[in-house]
Amino acid sequence: MKLAEVQNRVSVRKPVFMKTGATQKLLAFASLILLVVFFSLSSENFLRFDNVIGIMLSTAVIGVLALGSTFVIITGGIDLSVGTVMTFASVMTGVVITFWGLPIPLGIAGGILTGALCGFISGWLVAKMNIPPFIATLGMMMVTKGLSLVVSGTKPIYFNDTPAFSKIAMGTVFKVPFAVFIFFGLAIIASIVLSKTIIGRYNFALGSNEEATRLSGVNVTFWKILIYVITGAFAGIAGIMMASRLNSAQPALGSGYELEAIAAVVIGGTSLSGGQGSILGTVIGALIMSVLTNGLRILSVPQEWQVVIVGLVVIGAVYADILRRRKK
Amino acid sequence: MSQILVSMDGITKQFPGVLALDQCRFELRAGEVHALVGENGAGKSTMMKILTGVYTKDAGRIVYKGKEVEIAHTKAAQNLGIGIIHQELQLMPDLTIAQNIFIGREPRTKFPLFLDDNELNGRTQALFEQMNLKLDPRTLVSELTVAKQQMVEIAKALSFKSEVLIMDEPTAALTNAEIDELFRMITQLREQGVGIVYISHRMEELKRITDRITVMRDGCYVDTVRTDEATIDAIISMMVGRQIYSTSKPSIDGSGQQTKVLEVQRLSRGNAVKDVSFHLNKGEIVGFAGLMGAGRTEVARAIFGADPIDSGEILVNGKSVSIKGPNDAVRCGIGYLSEDRKQFGLLVDMDVKTNISIASYRSFRNPFGWMKQAKMERNAEAHVASLKIKTPNVDQKVKFLSGGNQQKVVIGKWLTRDCQILMIDEPTRGIDVGAKSEIYKLLDELVQQGKSIIMISSELPEILRMSHRIIVMCEGRITGELSSAEATQEAIMKFATMRVEEEAK
Ligand SMILES: Nc1ncnc2c1ncn2[C@@H]1O[C@H](COP(=O)(O)OP(=O)(O)OP(=O)(O)O)[C@@H](O)[C@H]1O
Numbered sequence: 001m002k003l004a005e006v007q008n009r010v011s012v013r014k015p016v017f018m019k020t021g022a023t024q025k026l027l028a029f030a031s032l033i034l035l036v037v038f039f040s041l042s043s044e045n046f047l048r049f050d051n052v053i054g055i056m057l058s059t060a061v062i063g064v065l066a067l068g069s070t071f072v073i074i075t076g077g078i079d080l081s082v083g084t085v086m087t088f089a090s091v092m093t094g095v096v097i098t099f100w101g102l103p104i105p106l107g108i109a110g111g112i113l114t115g116a117l118c119g120f121i122s123g124w125l126v127a128k129m130n131i132p133p134f135i136a137t138l139g140m141m142m143v144t145k146g147l148s149l150v151v152s153g154t155k156p157i158y159f160n161d162t163p164a165f166s167k168i169a170m171g172t173v174f175k176v177p178f179a180v181f182i183f184f185g186l187a188i189i190a191s192i193v194l195s196k197t198i199i200g201r202y203n204f205a206l207g208s209n210e211e212a213t214r215l216s217g218v219n220v221t222f223w224k225i226l227i228y229v230i231t232g233a234f235a236g237i238a239g240i241m242m243a244s245r246l247n248s249a250q251p252a253l254g255s256g257y258e259l260e261a262i263a264a265v266v267i268g269g270t271s272l273s274g275g276q277g278s279i280l281g282t283v284i285g286a287l288i289m290s291v292l293t294n295g296l297r298i299l300s301v302p303q304e305w306q307v308v309i310v311g312l313v314v315i316g317a318v319y320a321d322i323l324r325r326r327k328k
Numbered sequence: 329m330s331q332i333l334v335s336m337d338g339i340t341k342q343f344p345g346v347l348a349l350d351q352c353r354f355e356l357r358a359g360e361v362h363a364l365v366g367e368n369g370a371g372k373s374t375m376m377k378i379l380t381g382v383y384t385k386d387a388g389r390i391v392y393k394g395k396e397v398e399i400a401h402t403k404a405a406q407n408l409g410i411g412i413i414h415q416e417l418q419l420m421p422d423l424t425i426a427q428n429i430f431i432g433r434e435p436r437t438k439f440p441l442f443l444d445d446n447e448l449n450g451r452t453q454a455l456f457e458q459m460n461l462k463l464d465p466r467t468l469v470s471e472l473t474v475a476k477q478q479m480v481e482i483a484k485a486l487s488f489k490s491e492v493l494i495m496d497e498p499t500a501a502l503t504n505a506e507i508d509e510l511f512r513m514i515t516q517l518r519e520q521g522v523g524i525v526y527i528s529h530r531m532e533e534l535k536r537i538t539d540r541i542t543v544m545r546d547g548c549y550v551d552t553v554r555t556d557e558a559t560i561d562a563i564i565s566m567m568v569g570r571q572i573y574s575t576s577k578p579s580i581d582g583s584g585q586q587t588k589v590l591e592v593q594r595l596s597r598g599n600a601v602k603d604v605s606f607h608l609n610k611g612e613i614v615g616f617a618g619l620m621g622a623g624r625t626e627v628a629r630a631i632f633g634a635d636p637i638d639s640g641e642i643l644v645n646g647k648s649v650s651i652k653g654p655n656d657a658v659r660c661g662i663g664y665l666s667e668d669r670k671q672f673g674l675l676v677d678m679d680v681k682t683n684i685s686i687a688s689y690r691s692f693r694n695p696f697g698w699m700k701q702a703k704m705e706r707n708a709e710a711h712v713a714s715l716k717i718k719t720p721n722v723d724q725k726v727k728f729l730s731g732g733n734q735q736k737v738v739i740g741k742w743l744t745r746d747c748q749i750l751m752i753d754e755p756t757r758g759i760d761v762g763a764k765s766e767i768y769k770l771l772d773e774l775v776q777q778g779k780s781i782i783m784i785s786s787e788l789p790e791i792l793r794m795s796h797r798i799i800v801m802c803e804g805r806i807t808g809e810l811s812s813a814e815a816t817q818e819a820i821m822k823f824a825t826m827r828v829e830e831e832a833k
């Protein structure tokens with residue numbers, strides 16, 4: 001069969017060396033470096049130790065939300081409720097510790113469980129009841145926003161009787177607050193879960209082609225709910241960090257955080273249509289956001305213009321990603 | 329006679345508005361290749377989806393190795409040892425080949441939550457060696473050609489060590505060499521006692537590979553015959569139950585005038601299209617032949633403005649035109665029927681009516697932008713009737729149509745648009761013999777009306793039968809042109825495998 005041989009030869013393709021995700025991460029990383037260089041040249045205050053720590057600290061809460069959001073976004077879904085779930089979790093932590101007077105570990109467990117439970121409900125609505133993620137989590141966002149106010153009686157809950165609580169986020173090692181360690185620790189865990197475990201594998205599979213995953217005999221409903229639970233649990237942890245940092249649960253805070261988290265994820269190269277993304281990208285994305293805000297503030301750019309610039313950066317980052325994809 | 333593996337009896341399945349299966353039956357023995365044939369929409373895929381737990385049956389019974397079974401979901405079928413390669417590729421493009429093959433049963437490390445990717449890639453490699461496939465398990469599926477993706481699906485089904493293996497049109501996107509390789513594997517599996525269900529519209533394959541043939545028509549069982557005792561003609565007439573339009577070689581006389589409607593000069597696009605020049609006359613069918621990946625689709629897409637070109641000129645009716653996007657092309661009277669209808673050609677979540685009208689909205693709206701629903705409906709109904717599209721009504725969503733009927737909807741769309749130049753890419757892939765001949769008839773009628781057609785096809789008999797002129801491509805270049813008189817399969821294959829390096833020597 002001579003023809004067959006020829007055909008075989010023709011159809012053998014060169015392997016593709018560059019992995020898809022790598023370039024985007026590189027691009028995001030390069031922009032981060034560029035920003036840092038630019039701001040440190042523009043202002044000598046930028047690279048000062050306490051400013052760098054300030055940047056890290058302000059990354060921590062949004063960063064943890066973004067880590068959680070990465071999971072849902074890779075399935076091709078979205079969770080609009082992470083910001084208010086975070087608030088609700090911090091209020092519940094306050095209820096457990098301050099109202100009920102229970103020990104701090106139980107308060108932490110309560111906060112994480114609250115987040116996970118909210119995630120479970122969203123996931124169940126999406127996976128089992130087939131409600132589009134946008135709608136299901138929009139509803140969850142409003143429900144938790146209201147519940148935070150109801151449960152707290154619209155007033156902040158202070159942790160004044162339990163001074164140890166504020167150490168969770170604000171205690172320091174070598175002057176670095178715990179919150180920063182928590183963020184990077186969670187990032188490492190999330191990254192391992194996403195790349196090395198079965199959860200991560202099905203996460204990408206779902207985002208890539210849900211129907212094919214189902215036809216392969218994977219229990220799609222179960223894994224999808226689990227992924228929303230993970231996202232919720234991360235929001236719960238963020239809530240505890242937030243409460244600890246402010247030494248109080250602020251029931252009116254939190255709306256809008258979900259959008260910043262999503263922006264960080266997207267800047268980090270995770271595709272909103274699902275199937276592609278990475279934790280490293282999200283970490284870089286979150287850092288870019290806070291470096292930008294911090295740097296602009298140091299340069300005394302007015303607050304309202306800071307927001308405009310961050311918005312433009314989000315659009316630019318996504319457009320760069322699209323350009324890169326088109327080139328391929 | 330060997331053991332009966334599967335017997336399905338009295339199977340009935342009702343979809344909204346369609347009785348897809350009506351008291352249908354099917355039997356499969358160990359160690360046989362059993363063909364399932366029938367027109368588009370006959371219910372072949374549905375029957376097999378019931379056997380593999382994708383759909384649940386409304387009535388009937390399934391006996392597997394002597395025991396009656398209920399197959400409620402896909403996992404149940406896998407556990408019984410029934411594997412399937414679906415007609416529409418079911419892969420996850422963002423995962424690697426190995427990850428796709430072992431999805432749902434990934435090897436784990438000592439800690440059950442953690443994946444063992446070395447084991448995963450090793451097992452995939454071993455599988456490929458057994459199948460004689462040269463692919464890297466770590467490649468992303470999105471980087472593979474359709475044919476390679478098909479091979480991955482096949483590898484996946486084989487990896488289950490299934491006792492029953494169902495292949496729903498596995499060869500639709502394969503090259504001849506790959507088909508040979510597939511048939512070698514099928515023969516090997518048959519010797520091991522695996523029962524294989526083989527669905528195909530390519531009649532010549534049936535004789536080559538199958539032992540028995542079951543014919544279905546309109547959701548009903550017609551008959552089961554032994555392949556060596558049946559003639560292809562007899563099977564076709566069982567399938568369609570009517571006469572088939574037969575074309576001879578095109579009755580071309582050059583039709584005297586020879587006005588060029590389309591001229592392409594030195595078209596280039598990256599590595600895919602290199603310096604391509606040709607022309608198309610009024611009332612002519614030009615066939616584009618070549619191996620998979622020769623760049624024929626890329627040429628069509630470039631002319632249509634779907635991909636940006638690096639250089640080159642396109643003339644329509646003698647005038648140079650600038651085509652920056654498909655809307656420019658459509659304005660110039662060029663239509664394109666893409667080869668991957670799901671991804672590029674159809675709005676699968678919308679109804680038949682909308683899909684047929686979408687390229688010609690201008691003619692279905694009044695000056696205020698109001699859509700003329702009734703006119704759209706009448707037009708769609710006319711095409712459904714003339715193309716014999718099997719659908720309960722024009723409001724059915726396209727995703728619920730069988731594969732072949734989806735293809736006919738795309739054709740209806742461009743017929744509505746009334747293009748002067750039609751580029752059709754693999755027009756009869758996955759289409760049954762009856763519908764195929766109807767499409768041939770349609771193309772003949774179109775050129776008689778003065779339209780011009782570029783037809784890309786990997787089926788040489790089809791190219792030879794339909795084209796007035798044949799252009800052969802290899803690796804992005806045009807390597808030869810043949811008139812219909814001088815064209816033979818051998819001549820085409822010679823050009824199709826003429827690589828540049830060989831020329832240079
Ligand atoms: N999910 C669904 N909902 C509604 N109708 C459906 C669905 N799936 C299939 N059908 C209809 O059932 C009939 C049988 O379809 P099926 O896909 O089994 O045909 P087929 O024999 O495989 O055809 P082809 O050769 O074109 O693949 C068709 O009329 C089709 O439109």
Ligand SMILES: [Mg+2]
Nearest residue numbers: 372373415731
């Ligand atoms: Mg089918």
